Amino acid sequence: MSEIEFRSVSKSFGEKKVLKNLSFLIRPGECFTILGPSGCGKTIVVRLIAGFETPDEGTIRIGTTTVADGSKGYALPPENRNIGVVFQDYAVWPHMTVLENVLYPLKMQKVPKEEAIQRAKAAVRQVNMEGLEDRLPYQLSGGQQQRVALARALVSKPAILLLDEPLSNLDANLREEMRFEIKQLQKSTNSTLLYVTHDQEVALAISDRIAVMNEKGEFQQVGTPEEVYDQPANPFVFRFLGIANFIPLRARDGKTFLVSGGKEFLSLPDPVQKEMIAHKEVWKDGEKLLAACRPMEVELSRTTGPLEGKVVRKALLGPIIDYRIDIGGTILRAQLQTEEGSMKDLLFEEGDSCRVGFSRLLWFPGNGEGEVANG
Amino acid sequence: MVDVFTKPKISAAQIVLVFSVLVLVIVVGIPVILIFLTAFFEDGKLNIPGFVQILKDPDTYQALWNSLIIAFGTTLCATIVGVFFAWLVARTDLPFKKTMKALFLVPFMLPSFIGALAWKVLLSPRAGYINKFLMAIFGLEKAPIDIMSMGGIIVIESMYLFPFVFLQVESALERMDPTLEESARISGAGLLTITRKITLPLVLPSILSGALLVALYSLAHFGVPAILGTEKGIYNIPTKIYERIYSSGGSFRAIRVGTILSTILVISAALILKAQDLLLKKGKYQIIAGKSMRPMLLKLRALRTPLLIVSILYIGTTVILPTVTIFLVGGLKTYGLSFEIKNLTWANYLEIFRWKMTKDAIWNSVYLSLGAALVTMLAGTMISYVIVKSRPKGKFILELLGVLPFSLPGTVIALGVILTWSGRFGINLYNTPWIIFVAYIARYMAFSLKSNSAALQQVSDSLEEASRACGATHFQTLKNIVLPLIRPGMISAFFLIFLPALRELTTSVLLYGPTTRTIGVAIYALNEDGETVRAAALASVALVIILLGETSIRNFLARLQKQE
Numbered sequence: 040m041s042e043i044e045f046r047s048v049s050k051s052f053g054e055k056k057v058l059k060n061l062s063f064l065i066r067p068g069e070c071f072t073i074l075g076p077s078g079c080g081k082t083i084v085v086r087l088i089a090g091f092e093t094p095d096e097g098t099i100r101i102g103t104t105t106v107a108d109g110s111k112g113y114a115l116p117p118e119n120r121n122i123g124v125v126f127q128d129y130a131v132w133p134h135m136t137v138l139e140n141v142l143y144p145l146k147m148q149k150v151p152k153e154e155a156i157q158r159a160k161a162a163v164r165q166v167n168m169e170g171l172e173d174r175l176p177y178q179l180s181g182g183q184q185q186r187v188a189l190a191r192a193l194v195s196k197p198a199i200l201l202l203d204e205p206l207s208n209l210d211a212n213l214r215e216e217m218r219f220e221i222k223q224l225q226k227s228t229n230s231t232l233l234y235v236t237h238d239q240e241v242a243l244a245i246s247d248r249i250a251v252m253n254e255k256g257e258f259q260q261v262g263t264p265e266e267v268y269d270q271p272a273n274p275f276v277f278r279f280l281g282i283a284n285f286i287p288l289r290a291r292d293g294k295t296f297l298v299s300g301g302k303e304f305l306s307l308p309d310p311v312q313k314e315m316i317a318h319k320e321v322w323k324d325g326e327k328l329l330a331a332c333r334p335m336e337v338e339l340s341r342t343t344g345p346l347e348g349k350v351v352r353k354a355l356l357g358p359i360i361d362y363r364i365d366i367g368g369t370i371l372r373a374q375l376q377t378e379e380g381s382m383k384d385l386l387f388e389e390g391d392s393c394r395v396g397f398s399r400l401l402w403f404p405g406n407g408e409g410e411v412a413n414g
Numbered sequence: 415m416v417d418v419f420t421k422p423k424i425s426a427a428q429i430v431l432v433f434s435v436l437v438l439v440i441v442v443g444i445p446v447i448l449i450f451l452t453a454f455f456e457d458g459k460l461n462i463p464g465f466v467q468i469l470k471d472p473d474t475y476q477a478l479w480n481s482l483i484i485a486f487g488t489t490l491c492a493t494i495v496g497v498f499f500a501w502l503v504a505r506t507d508l509p510f511k512k513t514m515k516a517l518f519l520v521p522f523m524l525p526s527f528i529g530a531l532a533w534k535v536l537l538s539p540r541a542g543y544i545n546k547f548l549m550a551i552f553g554l555e556k557a558p559i560d561i562m563s564m565g566g567i568i569v570i571e572s573m574y575l576f577p578f579v580f581l582q583v584e585s586a587l588e589r590m591d592p593t594l595e596e597s598a599r600i601s602g603a604g605l606l607t608i609t610r611k612i613t614l615p616l617v618l619p620s621i622l623s624g625a626l627l628v629a630l631y632s633l634a635h636f637g638v639p640a641i642l643g644t645e646k647g648i649y650n651i652p653t654k655i656y657e658r659i660y661s662s663g664g665s666f667r668a669i670r671v672g673t674i675l676s677t678i679l680v681i682s683a684a685l686i687l688k689a690q691d692l693l694l695k696k697g698k699y700q701i702i703a704g705k706s707m708r709p710m711l712l713k714l715r716a717l718r719t720p721l722l723i724v725s726i727l728y729i730g731t732t733v734i735l736p737t738v739t740i741f742l743v744g745g746l747k748t749y750g751l752s753f754e755i756k757n758l759t760w761a762n763y764l765e766i767f768r769w770k771m772t773k774d775a776i777w778n779s780v781y782l783s784l785g786a787a788l789v790t791m792l793a794g795t796m797i798s799y800v801i802v803k804s805r806p807k808g809k810f811i812l813e814l815l816g817v818l819p820f821s822l823p824g825t826v827i828a829l830g831v832i833l834t835w836s837g838r839f840g841i842n843l844y845n846t847p848w849i850i851f852v853a854y855i856a857r858y859m860a861f862s863l864k865s866n867s868a869a870l871q872q873v874s875d876s877l878e879e880a881s882r883a884c885g886a887t888h889f890q891t892l893k894n895i896v897l898p899l900i901r902p903g904m905i906s907a908f909f910l911i912f913l914p915a916l917r918e919l920t921t922s923v924l925l926y927g928p929t930t931r932t933i934g935v936a937i938y939a940l941n942e943d944g945e946t947v948r949a950a951a952l953a954s955v956a957l958v959i960i961l962l963g964e965t966s967i968r969n970f971l972a973r974l975q976k977q978e
Contacts, residue, residue, distance in 0.1 A: 091879050117882035124883040130876035134898045143894070144884035191884065201883075 040067045040229050041102035041198040043088060048097035049109065050083055057083050058256045060097070065233060070225055072234045072242040074279065075252030081235045083256075085203045088233065089124050090117035101199060118147070120199075123192030123230070127204040129184045131176045137163065137187050138172040144195040162194040165224065182213045189221070193228060200225065200232045206241060214238075218245055239280045243268060251276045274403050277331050284337065284371045286330040295328065299368035304330070304346070329403040334361070336398045337373035339385055344394030350387040362387060366395055427804050427888065431812065434797040438815035441856045445830025446680070446818060452833060453673040468674050477654035478678065480643075481633055484567055484650055488632040491572035493625045496579025499728075502721060504587035505613075506712045509722055515584070517729045519577050523964055524733060525917040526574035527637025527934065528953045531941060532736030533570055534641055535743050535950070537561035541750060543739075562646050571638050573732045575631055579624035586620035587613075605712065619693045626690045633686075634679050634823030636920035637934075641941060651675045652825040656924060669829065676826040683821040737957065744951035762951040772952050774929060775936035776959075782847060782932065783915030786854035791908045793855070794862025795900070799892075801863075802870040803878070819860040824920030827856045831925065845927030853921045858911040865910055869903020870896075902974055909967045917960060933959075 043065040050058040057080040065071040073081040086092040087099055087107065094109035101122075107114040123144075131140055141162050145155035163172055166186035176184055185205060192200060202221070206214045222245045225232045236242055242249050243264045250261040253275050260272035271277035274285060287298040295304045338344065339362070351370065352363040360380050362373045373395075380386050387393055456464055468474055502508050503515050521529075536544045537559050545557040552558075560566065594616065598608045636652040644653055655672040662668040714721055742753050744762055751757040766772045801816055822830075831853040835843040843849040873896060881891040897904075919934030926935045933956045940949035 089879070089883055091882070116887070117879070118885045118887050120883075121885075122883055124880060126876040126880060128874060128876055130874065130880040132877060132880070132895055132899075143881070143886075147885035147890065188880075191880070195885065 041231055042067045042100075043199065043231065043233065044100040045084075045087075046098045046100070048087065048094045048099060050080075050087065050092065050094050056256075058087075058094075061256065061258065062097075063250060063258060063261060065231060067231055068229055070222070070232045070234065070245055070247045072236060072246040072249045073252055074236060074239060074242040074249050076254055076279070077237050079252050079254050080256035081252050082203055085124070085201045085233065085235050088120075088199070089122055089201055090114055090120050121195075121197050122199045122201060123195065123197035125185075125188045125192045125200075125202045125205045127207060129181075129188040129205075129208075131179075131184045131187050131191075133176050136173050136175055137168060137179070140176075140187050141190045141194050144191060148195060159190075159194055162190040165193065165227075166190045166220070182209055182217065185209060185217065189224070193224060193230075196228060197230060200228075200230045202232065202234045204236055205234075207236070207238070214241070221245060243280070251279055271401065274329060274331060277401065277403075282334050282372060284332050284334065286366075286369055286371070288328050288330055290326045290328060295330070297367050297369055298327070302367035327405055329405065330397075331401045331403060332397055332399060334372040334374035336400075337364070337371055338396040338398055339364070339373055339375065339387070340394045340396065341384065342394060344396035346395040348393050348395040350389055350391045350393060353387060353389050360386070364393065364395060371395070427800075430796055431800050431804070434793075434800045435812055435815065437793050438797065438812065438818070438859075441852065441859065442818045442822065442827075442830075443815055445827065445834045445856065446822065448833040448838075449673045449676050449680070449826065449830050452670055453677045456670075465674055468671055469678075474654060474671060474675060477649045477651050477675070480564065480639075480648060481650040481652075483564060484571065484635075484639065485629050485633040487564075487568035488571040488575060489625050489629040491568060492576040492628045493579050493621065495572060495728075496576040496624060497583050497621055499576075499725065500580050500583035500587060502725065504584050506714050506721075507718065508714065508725070509718065514722075514725055517733075518580050518725075520729065520733050521574050522577045523960060524574065524737065524957070525637070525919075525934070525960070526571065526635070527641055527919055527938065528740060528917075528957065529574050529732075529736050530570050530638040530641040531937070531946075531949060531953060532739040532743075533561050533566070535739055535946065536735070537566070543753075562642050562648075564643075564648060567639050567642050567648070570642065571632055571635060574638075575628045578627040578631070579621065582620040582624035582627075583617055586617045590616055623690050623693050626686050626693075630683055630686045633682055634825060634920070636825060636923065637938075640919075640923075640938065651679055652823070652920060655825055655829065659924060664832075669832065672825075672829050673833075676823075676829050679823050679826055680821060683823060687821050740950050740957065741954045743947060744954040746947050746950075749946045762947060763955065766948075766951050766955050771931065772936055772948070772955075775931045775933050775952070776955070778847060778850075778930055779916055779918075779933040782850055782854060783912050783918070786851055786858065786915050787908045787912035789851075790855045790858050790862045790911050791866075791904055794859060794907055795866045795904055797859075798863055798866035798870050799896070802867050803875070816863055819856060819863065822856065822860075824857055824918070825924065827853050828921045828924035831856065831921075845930065847930045850922055850925050850930060850932065853925055854911075854915050854918065857918070857921055858915060861910040861914075862907045865903050865907035866900065869900035872903075873899045902971075905974065906971065909971070913960070913963055913967070916963065917956060 045061050045063050048058055048061045049056070061084075073084055075081045083092060087094055088101070090106065093112070093114040094107055096109040098105050098109070099107040101120060104115070106120055132143075135143070138156075138159055141159040142155055145158060150158070160172070163169060166189050168183065168186050168190065171179070171183065176187070179187065185208075188205070192202075205221070206217055209217060218241050221232075221234075225245075234242070234245065246264055248261060249264055249267045251259045251267060253259050260267055260276045262270075267276060268280050271280065274283075277283050278285075286304065288295040288304055289298055290296075296302065297304050339348075346366050348364040348366045348371070350362055351365050354361045355377065358377055359374050360377050364371045364373050375385060454460060454462070454465060469478065499518055503511055503518065508514060534542070536542050539545060539557040539560040539562065542557065542559070542561070545559060548554065548558050549556075561570070590613070595608050595612055598612045599605075603611065634652055635650070636656065639648065639650045640653045640656070643649060644657070649657060655675055658668040658671050659665075742758070743749070745758040745760070746753075746762070747757050747759055766776075797812065797816060801813055831849055832844070835841060835849050835852060837844075843852065877895055877899070878891050881895045882888070886894060917934055918932060919938060922932040922935045923938060926932065931939065933952065937949050937953050937956065940946075940952065
């Protein structure tokens with residue numbers, strides 16, 4: 040259990056600047072997730088903490104030890120950092136049995152043989168791999184290899200556990216099961232855990248705090264899963280945490296108009312929300328803004344609702360119906376429970392007209408800079 | 415806050431890098447530079463006219479021209495033969511395909527200069543057994559076939575080089591996605607059209623790349639032209655270099671001519687390799703997948719048996735006939751006698767192990783090739799590790815040097831080694847076995863690099879990083895993770911070096927001293943001295959050693975693969 044601190048860390052590869060001046064703190068015993076699109080530099084954060092890379096600038100601290108200092112160009116080698124790493128491709132050594140793989144960290148730390156075997160066996164049990172100790176990796180499934188990797192990372196009780204997309208090669212069922220197990224293991228070992236992923240579901244499910252990273256390697260928001268999901272700091276975060284509707288608007292005379300088609304949309308949001316989202320900015324006439332909502336927050340009706348829309352596509356997804364609604368040139372995705380839809384007579388066909396309202400809207404200043412393409 | 419680290423003064427990675435660069439610089443870098451310097455500079459001044467003048471000299475000019483003709487002819491013949499048999503094995507219902515495929519690779523095992531020796535015995539215009547036989551039957555005045563000619567050299571080289579093309583094309587034909595041809599067939603194309611419009615263009619890169627390998631090999635080949643051409647005054651570049659140096663007793667002038675001719679060889683080799691690289695990189699090639707699929711087979715019908723007979727006859731004439739000839743000649747009481755039991759004796763073979771010159775040659779070859787294989791394998795592992803895995807500054811120098819060995823023909827290496835190790839830098843290895851040892855390392859470094867890098871590329875970085883994260887130092891990681899995982903690659907590198915080194919001729923022939931003959935040199939020298947019987951006896955012993963080596967190694971590698 041150690042805290043991890045990045046202070047103004049920068050890292051480039053050739054011409055490409057991957058991290059610029061990144062600072063953050065992971066608290067001791069916390070499960071911290073970095074969530075971002077692939078290729079955004081989140082893996083580099085793991086590699087910097089593990090010591091596989093050296094920062095160009097800035098310092099990295101684990102507990103009370105500064106493990107890397109870019110300005111002095113030095114870094115503590117990985118083997119001296121007391122970390123456990125689980126890699127995306129598991130990195131289970133193919134020439135060693137399950138037990139040998141798990142024993143390895145203890146062997147390197149010169150733990151007495153008897154004790155080492157006890158601990159390794161306990162770790163194998165912890166990941167539910169009992170009875171498979173003498174198998175070689177090629178005799179194991181992907182999920183089992185992943186567990187071996189996890190046991191190996193846990194066995195030496197490292198202060199810090201780093202997991203780089205550990206579940207992305209598993210199928211959906213196994214993924215759900217494993218993310219629960221990882222959370223369990225982290226609680227029982229009490230280590231500080233850094234989890235890196237592009238999968239918002241995993242991130243929301245296991246994290247104490249999430250940092251959302253954009254393609255440029257910048258943190259867009261750091262907060263609890265609830266904060267990040269409920270009060271996204273900007274369109275990027277909103278979009279990254281689920282299917283997003285963005286409606287580009289322009290303010291005029293206290294009202295908003297759709298950018299495409301120019302139709303009237305809604306009155307400007309009430310000052311409270313406006314203040315909260317737009318950082319006390321006053322929206323002036325002609326200013327661009329962006330309304331955003333999830334598909335479930337679009338309320339469809341046959342008769343009432345502020346906007347008129349037209350159903351352009353309908354897809355029944357089992358318990359949920361998914362519509363695409365055209366409101367004057369902007370396409371919205373709307374979803375409702377199939378059951379609710381049939382009870383309230385809201386099963387529309389393609390081509391039907393409907394009324395559209397919103398149970399909740401988020402307002403962002405500007406036009407979202409390329410984030411407006413609706414999913 | 416505690417600062418627990420002190421900056422390490424020199425990391426292990428840097429030491430390995432420096433060592434790797436040093437090995438490559440000493441073994442290949444300096445020799446090549448010295449060759450270029452000697453070729454272009456005279457008395458410390460750039461001397462282009464001198465360079466051109468030597469190329470214009472009719473004697474060297476003829477050698478250059480011959481090299482080109484031989485390389486071109488050999489490439490053409492070997493490609494036609496190779497493609498034909500590859501197609502026969504991969505795309506028709508020829509019987510006993512698996513056996514035939516293995517048999518077509520046997521010519522690789524037979525050293526081509528031993529093959530040439532056998533053919534000289536059979537088809538030399540004066541005393542060739544077949545020639546004499548034909549003359550007797552048809553009452554001819556003159557020998558009908560003269561193998562000791564440009565044509566003869568081309569035919570014999572093609573015989574032993576065609577497997578390069580066969581291997582490449584056969585595997586491409588086997589791996590080609592059959593749906594590509596099937597869809598053409600569905601569109602109504604006949605088999606001939608499909609072959610011409612679909613199959614051929616798809617395997618063309620493989621054909622060309624096999625052909626280029628043959629060209630590369632033939633251009634710098636010493637053995638066959640030396641045995642079949644030298645007596646008749648037919649020289650190519652390597653034999654001309656040898657002749658100049660040998661007849662002048664190793665004079666500097668002769669060496670200078672050698673370096674100029676070598677420059678031409680190196681440049682042509684580099685161009686050929688570049689062309690091959692471009693060919694293989696072409697996107698077209700990706701249509702041939704790694705997976706093995708079942709291709710459409712052509713039914714040979716009535717031609718099935720005749721074509722099988724043709725294939726067997728081909729292997730019979732190119733492999734079995736020369737091998738049997740060598741063994742028989744090696745047993746003759748006197749050269750020229752007919753092959754009857756009363757003319758044959760075991761004594762010749764036993765004598766090989768008693769006579770100092772041949773005994774020495776076998777011993778020299780065995781320990782030099784074992785030693786060179788071991789050292790080259792280890793050095794290659796280290797160099798490949800730096801090139802493939804680590805990212806130290808100055809790595810590009812290493813990459814540049816690492817490509818060099820691939821484009822250095824044996825003759826060039828020998829010359830470079832002579833220039834470097836005859837006392838210029840205070841160390842004189844001339845006439846000692848060490849000079850051959852150094853030359854073998856340079857000659858076979860490419861094999862080692864290729865095999866080791868391929869093995870290392872299979873070891874993903876995360877396997878090493880996982881070990882570091884577990885608390886292992888870099889050194890422990892190499893020992894516990896990397897080395898066990900690349901062991902098969904290292905072992906195969908060892909044998910890839912050991913086996914050809916055992917029968918090496920091109921390089922050793924320029925470097926041997928009175929007590930440092932290798933098997934290849936001894937066979938060649940005995941043949942030069944007219945001791946054909948002894949040469950054949952030694953060649954027979956060499957063939958047995960090679961055969962034993964090849965089979966035991968194949969078994970060993972197969973067992974190793976099973977274990978993995």
